[in-house]
Amino acid sequence: MTKSPTNRHPQDVYTHPRISRRTAVQAGSVGLLGLGMNHITGLRTLAAENGATPPAQRARSVIYIFLSGGLAQHESFDPKPEAPDGVRGEFSSIATRTPGVSICEHLPRLAARSDKWALVRSLTHPYTGHSQGHLAMLTGRTPMPIGFDASKPKPTDWPSIAAIANRLMPRHNLPPVAVLPEPLIHREGRVIPGQFAGEMGSHWDPWIIGASAWNPTSYGAYPEFGFHFERGNENPKNWKFEAPNLMLPAGLEQRRLGDRMSLLGSLDSQVRDLERHASVQTFDRHRQQALSLLADPQVRRTIEVTEADPETQDRYGRNLFGWSLLMARNLVEAGVSLVQVNLGNNETWDTHEAAFPLLKDNLLPPTDRALAALLDDLSDRGLLDSTLIVMAGEFGRTPKVSKLPNSKLAGRDHWGPVQTVFFAGGGVRGGTVIGSSDALGGYPKSEAQTPENMAATIYESLGLPQSIVWKDAVDRPHNVYHGEPIAGLTG
Numbered sequence: 001m002t003k004s005p006t007n008r009h010p011q012d013v014y015t016h017p018r019i020s021r022r023t024a025v026q027a028g029s030v031g032l033l034g035l036g037m038n039h040i041t042g043l044r045t046l047a048a049e050n051g052a053t054p055p056a057q058r059a060r061s062v063i064y065i066f067l068s069g070g071l072a073q074h075e076s077f078d079p080k081p082e083a084p085d086g087v088r089g090e091f092s093s094i095a096t097r098t099p100g101v102s103i104c105e106h107l108p109r110l111a112a113r114s115d116k117w118a119l120v121r122s123l124t125h126p127y128t129g130h131s132q133g134h135l136a137m138l139t140g141r142t143p144m145p146i147g148f149d150a151s152k153p154k155p156t157d158w159p160s161i162a163a164i165a166n167r168l169m170p171r172h173n174l175p176p177v178a179v180l181p182e183p184l185i186h187r188e189g190r191v192i193p194g195q196f197a198g199e200m201g202s203h204w205d206p207w208i209i210g211a212s213a214w215n216p217t218s219y220g221a222y223p224e225f226g227f228h229f230e231r232g233n234e235n236p237k238n239w240k241f242e243a244p245n246l247m248l249p250a251g252l253e254q255r256r257l258g259d260r261m262s263l264l265g266s267l268d269s270q271v272r273d274l275e276r277h278a279s280v281q282t283f284d285r286h287r288q289q290a291l292s293l294l295a296d297p298q299v300r301r302t303i304e305v306t307e308a309d310p311e312t313q314d315r316y317g318r319n320l321f322g323w324s325l326l327m328a329r330n331l332v333e334a335g336v337s338l339v340q341v342n343l344g345n346n347e348t349w350d351t352h353e354a355a356f357p358l359l360k361d362n363l364l365p366p367t368d369r370a371l372a373a374l375l376d377d378l379s380d381r382g383l384l385d386s387t388l389i390v391m392a393g394e395f396g397r398t399p400k401v402s403k404l405p406n407s408k409l410a411g412r413d414h415w416g417p418v419q420t421v422f423f424a425g426g427g428v429r430g431g432t433v434i435g436s437s438d439a440l441g442g443y444p445k446s447e448a449q450t451p452e453n454m455a456a457t458i459y460e461s462l463g464l465p466q467s468i469v470w471k472d473a474v475d476r477p478h479n480v481y482h483g484e485p486i487a488g489l490t491g
Contacts, residue, residue, distance in 0.1 A: 060426060061332045061383075062458050064161065064340045065325075065371070065391040068184055068192070069349030070133070070419070072397035072412050073441055075359050077103050077420040078121045080441045087399050087440050090356040098431035106364040109372035114431050116375050116384065117424035118489055122435025122444035125395070125451055128414040130347060133394030134184065135194030138162075140455020141482060145198070152191050157198030159470075161455050162206035162340045164480055165462060166197070167470055169337040176337040181211040181241065181324045187346045199478075200470065206340065209303060211244040211327070212320060219348045220358075221321040221366040229353055233361065241323050244303045302330040315373040320344075321366040325374045332378075332387050337462060343367065349393055353404050355411035375424055388426025388461040392454065395419055399442035417443050421454060426461045427490040434488055452483025460485045 072089075074080055079093035079102060093102040096114035103111055110117070125142050127133045131150035136142050139158040147156050159167075162177050169176035184192040197204035220227050222239035301307065305326045316322035321343050328339040344363070351358055371391070378384040396419030397412035404411070418437045424430075435447035456466075459480055469477040 060461055060463060061336065061387045062165075062338045062426070062461055063325075063328045063332060063374075063387060063389045064338065064458065065389065065422075066138070066184075066340060066342050067349045067391065067393040068134070068342060068344055069130075069347035069351070070393040070395045070397055070414060071349050072351060072355065072359070073121070073418065073420045073437065074397070074399075074412070075104055075355070076107065076364070077119050077422060078437055078441055079104055080439065083399075083440055086401055089401060091360070096431075101431065101433060104364065106360055107368045109368045113372055113375055116379065116430050117389075117422060118428045118430065118432035118434065120421045120423065120434045120449055120454075120486060120489070121418075121437050122447050123392070123419050123421050123449045123451070123454060124444050125416050127395065127416040130350070130394060130414070131190075131193055133414070133416060134192045136451045137392055137394050137454075138194035139198075140451045140458075142451055149193065153193040153196050153198070155198060155202070157193055157196070159198045159200040159204065160195050160206065161458055162195070162338060163197035163200055163204050164459075164470065165338040166206045167200060167204045168464060168468065168480070169462060172335060174331075174335050175207050177206045177339070178209050178331055178336055179206045179340045179342070180209040180244075180327055181320060182342060182345055183208055183210075184342055185345070187217055199472070201473070209244045209327070211241055211303070211305075211323070212345070213240045213242050217346075219346050220344060220362045221317070221319040224317075224319045225321075225362045225366050227358060227362045229358075232354070232357075241306060241320055244327075302334050303327060305330065315369075315376075317366050317369045317373075319366050322370040322373070325370040329374055329377050333381065333383060338458075350414075351397070352411040352413060353407040354409040355397075355401075357409065378425060384425040385427060386425075388428065388458065389422070389424040390454065390458060391422035393419065396441075399440040415442070421449075423457075423489060429489065429491060432489065434486060449486055450483055452481075453486050454483075456481050456483045457485045457489060461490075 074083075074087070074089050075091055079091070080088055081093050081102075082088075092105045094105045094108065094111050095102055096111040098114040101114055101119075103114075125133070125136045127136060129150060132144060132148075135144065135148070135157065138160045140161050141158040145154075145157050147154060162179055166175070166177040179195070184195050186192065195206075196202065197206075217228060218226055218239050219229065223241070226239050227233050305323045306313070308326060312326065313322065316326045324341045324343065328341050331339050349363065351363075371389075374389070375384065378387050378389075395414055395416040398415045401410045401412060403409070418441065420437075435449060436445045437443065438445045459468075460466075464480060466481045468480045470480065471477055
């Protein structure tokens with residue numbers, strides 16, 4: 001059994017060995033984001049290898065944007081301009097391109113593109129705790145697993161949506177799943193549960209592309225939009241988006257990695273020898289093909305987004321949010337099935353205090369810019385119809401605006417009963433609104449949806465049939481679907 005993680009630096013989550021971008025890209029013996037290089041030519045599906053029904057159709061892609069901390073529905077996609085002062089908040093709403101649909105005034109780019117996206121304004125679960133909400137929304141399972149621990153992931157947790165896709169989607173020359181730009185870890189050291197493979201086994205943990213210089217006190221889309229809740233806007237020089245590092249899944253046996261490293265003593269020595277033409281014959285044919293792939297400059301450009309052309313970086317934003325969504329675009333275009341983008345570390349969207357200036361100045365603008373650029377690029381490249389975009393947090397925020405003790409500026413508390421989930425692409429009917437919240441934005445009024453339904457929508461978009469299962473170590477089948485795809489969202 002894999003040892004549960006302790007509170008430590010994100011590089012050490014589940015004892016992931018960390019490999020530099022240069023080593024992982026150039027040394028084909030370990031491969032980009034995965035070591036199973038025999039999958040390159042065989043195109044075998046892990047679903048079939050592990051007793052699961054293979055995908056029903058040609059798989060499409062999903063980008064799951066996760067707003068850790070909880071996006072306020074009133075200050076984003078479900079404004080309540082007619083509500084009382086203590087509920088309405090400080091922002092105005094603006095009309096979108098879709099008649100009758102209004103959103104927050106600080107999302108003007110998305111408002112102009114409402115023909116490309118849809119909203120579910122009625123997703124609900126019972127949790128107001130961050131850890132419980134994360135697990136529900138990252139796994140698509142509302143009941144907490146037996147032995148759940150809010151302070152750390154456990155091997156008995158439900159597997160995340162990303163882990164299930166990692167196991168069941170086909171592997172070709174690239175892995176089926178990537179998570180970026182960092183794992184979800186609070187500045188207090190708490191590793192957030194719900195983001196790993198749990199009972200499926202840690203060898204199915206999704207791959208993490210670590211591209212953010214993790215800072216224990218930073219929040220937001222740094223470097224240009226850095227802030228601290230208590231101190232306000234900041235711009236420390238050590239907050240940066242780095243050349244990506246690739247973290248091996250925890251369950252990858254150290255012996256297997258050691259065997260490959262021992263071929264030439266170390267990965268660095270392999271790189272040097274390969275560059276001098278020696279030792280290529282020590283690799284089998286599949287690994288030679290992997291080396292050719294990974295030495296390709298196009299593959300490096302997929303993850304080295306800070307080297308993209310200036311115009312592209314400006315459209316997305318030269319910050320954590322923009323670079324992350326640009327990398328997601330590149331990975332989807334390269335064939336990755338599911339990319340989870342964690343927009344904001346340290347539960348960035350947990351706006352208990354100073355909610356209105358932080359959302360206005362630090363959070364909504366970079367999200368609006370980067371997400372609009374992503375929609376445009378996928379559309380222009382002919383990928384939007386085959387790529388589902390989902391954006392959610394672990395919960396919404398309270399209907400009532402309030403202040404924390406000793407806080408000068410107001411915000412909203414945690415609120416599980418209702419949140420709005422954003423959908424785009426992947427056959428989504430643009431301009432559609434599914435469900436509604438009540439007049440105060442506190443509870444579903446119509447067409448209540450669950451995390452299970454959201455997850456089912458993702459799995460259906462990936463081409464996984466509702467009959468699909470995964471099997472554990474003793475060959476017991478586990479259902480993937482625990483709900484129904486959201487009706488009326490696509491078509």
